[in-house]
Amino acid sequence: MKKITVNTSTKYDVLVGKGLLEQCGELISTVVRSRKCAVVTDDIVDKLYGEETTSALEKSGFSVAKFVVPNGETSKSHEQLIKIYNFLSENDITRSDFIIVLGGGVVGDLTGFCAASYLRGIDYVQIPTTLLAQVDSSVGGKTAVNIDAGKNLVGAFKQPVMVIADTDVLSTLSDEIFADGMGEVVKYGMIRSKSLFQKLCSENAHNILEDIITECISIKRDVVEADEHDTGERMILNFGHTFGHAIEKYLGYGQISHGKAVSIGMYMITNAAEKQGLVQAGTTQELKKCLEINSLPYTLDISAQDIYSLSIEDKKRTSDTIRIILCTDVGECEIKTLKLDEYRKFLENV
Numbered sequence: 001m002k003k004i005t006v007n008t009s010t011k012y013d014v015l016v017g018k019g020l021l022e023q024c025g026e027l028i029s030t031v032v033r034s035r036k037c038a039v040v041t042d043d044i045v046d047k048l049y050g051e052e053t054t055s056a057l058e059k060s061g062f063s064v065a066k067f068v069v070p071n072g073e074t075s076k077s078h079e080q081l082i083k084i085y086n087f088l089s090e091n092d093i094t095r096s097d098f099i100i101v102l103g104g105g106v107v108g109d110l111t112g113f114c115a116a117s118y119l120r121g122i123d124y125v126q127i128p129t130t131l132l133a134q135v136d137s138s139v140g141g142k143t144a145v146n147i148d149a150g151k152n153l154v155g156a157f158k159q160p161v162m163v164i165a166d167t168d169v170l171s172t173l174s175d176e177i178f179a180d181g182m183g184e185v186v187k188y189g190m191i192r193s194k195s196l197f198q199k200l201c202s203e204n205a206h207n208i209l210e211d212i213i214t215e216c217i218s219i220k221r222d223v224v225e226a227d228e229h230d231t232g233e234r235m236i237l238n239f240g241h242t243f244g245h246a247i248e249k250y251l252g253y254g255q256i257s258h259g260k261a262v263s264i265g266m267y268m269i270t271n272a273a274e275k276q277g278l279v280q281a282g283t284t285q286e287l288k289k290c291l292e293i294n295s296l297p298y299t300l301d302i303s304a305q306d307i308y309s310l311s312i313e314d315k316k317r318t319s320d321t322i323r324i325i326l327c328t329d330v331g332e333c334e335i336k337t338l339k340l341d342e343y344r345k346f347l348e349n350v
Helices: 021-028 043-059 078-090 105-120 131-137 167-172 175-192 194-202 205-226 233-238 241-251 258-275 283-293 304-311 340-349
Strands: 002-007 011-017 036-042 063-069 098-103 123-128 142-147 150-157 162-166 321-329 332-339
Touching: 002 205, 011 205, 021 043, 021 123, 021 162, 036 043, 036 078, 036 105, 043 063, 043 098, 043 167, 063 078, 078 105, 078 142, 098 105, 105 123, 105 131, 105 142, 105 150, 123 131, 131 167, 131 175, 131 205, 150 241, 162 167, 167 205, 175 194, 175 205, 175 233, 175 258, 175 283, 175 321, 175 332, 194 205, 194 283, 205 233, 233 241, 233 321, 233 332, 241 258, 241 304, 241 321, 258 283, 258 321, 258 340, 283 321, 304 340, 321 340, 332 340
Parallel strands: 011 162, 036 063, 036 098, 098 123, 123 162
Antiparallel strands: 002 011, 142 150, 321 332
């Protein structure tokens, strides 16, 4: 087992290794006082790991109430949020108790926001069950739900008290969902680690999972510690996301996975930037090769106008500017602020 400590407003450990799910009760008991908790999961994960998780918790003396949401992006809504609030109240979950998130990014974002807001905030533990959640969304404290106007527009910063990333649970992922997580893994290589990027182009990710997950988390840890509330450096974690979120909305939430939308977004923004001499020549081709090797898409038939109109609703926009993330070379990135008319001109090269 590997341990990465995150020193933010709440200090916590991220544990990565095999067989951790069956130890979750013992591990969690080291960071919480209450022996009463609610587990929130989705209907697919529940069938795979719900019973094992509940059993491990009960063996360590925890009383467990479980709430199951439908799988998929559409569950990241106020409707499901209210249902969880009511469930917690009905099961007498108090401010001294805690919530466990068992699932992928959707359940993590939804339940994390619930933990941030229910009773003005209670503790929660992340047990991510997808590659995407293990390398990215379970760490760093960003929580949110979607609204009609866009993705993740209503949320809060709320750090977990522990993250337990059991690599064994990734064995049940379909090839498609595994590839979805690789979209975020490639992002980390692009923004901060040329050596990681090169591994992704030359080795089978399944054979080096623990190393990949640990490196991605370590990169995110360093960035989040420097900028917990996303006002500066942390924005680099959104490489590919401004276009990616626009693509998700364009196609309809749930019609394309987050990681695949981000992979398209990374390629499109890098391609546009390279055409304008803003990144090292050949970077787009290197990225394309890496995406193809890891079964990720890189193109979509979407107009520059659609990208513009949907992406200016992104959180990175101010009143008359938008900040975009460019990887000037593999492993190097920068935050670039454009006026909206400059951004429209930039998009002519998409």
